[in-house]
Amino acid sequence: MRIDVVTIFPGYLAPLRESLLGRAADAGLIEVALHDLRSWTHDVHQTVDDAPYGGGPGMVMRPQVWGEALDAVIASDSRPPRLVVPAPAGRSFTQATARAYATEQRLVFACGRYEGIDQRVVDHYSRQFPVDEVSIGDYVLVGGEAAVLVIVEAVARLLPGVLGNPRSAAEDSFSDGLLEGPAYTRPEVWRGQAVPEVLRSGNHGAIARWRRDRALERTAKRRPDLLAALPEDRLDAADQAF
């Protein structure tokens, strides 16, 4: 997968070259290219924003600069892109979105700042490629860069070969529509708290049932919306207690 990020703060995306993502890049599983939006300005001040039509606080990012930048970046690789624009007004980015993005050949991220990017940029490219305005949560950040770090990590970890144990991605929270239950490791007793006996029993059927019950219990308490959204056929008879 090829990932392009257009931003006025390329340094903010440096963590993409660290740790798991760095190793994935070194292994050729992902290819990350960062692009400084200001490279496509033509004035001495490298202006990327202007006052909003209709008045109001803040500034809006100029369509001319974004158009030149995205034209150049998209043309720099032959793989068809999905353009992703992180924004508070976007559709929710979920594990399902991450799974869908993990099937893409190329993601191009446009990091807005200030009050966002002139809407005509999204409208223009939507006529050529899939364009998603996505939000990682119901809060406002200073720009899209932090959201790109979150989205790229959630997507890249799903790519074959990126995680050491592929079962991790298959069994973590949201993979089956539920939150993950509690996890334990040695020692058996820590500060007077013992690991649940069933986990030390070696009875794999009982362990699976216990884990399922704890996941259902946690989901019912913390995210009843997820439980309500589960298709009927995803809950078996033993699950009906939740």
Ligand SMILES: NC(=S)c1ccno1
């Ligand atoms: N909630 C998101 S993705 C965002 C982007 C910029 N500000 O908030």
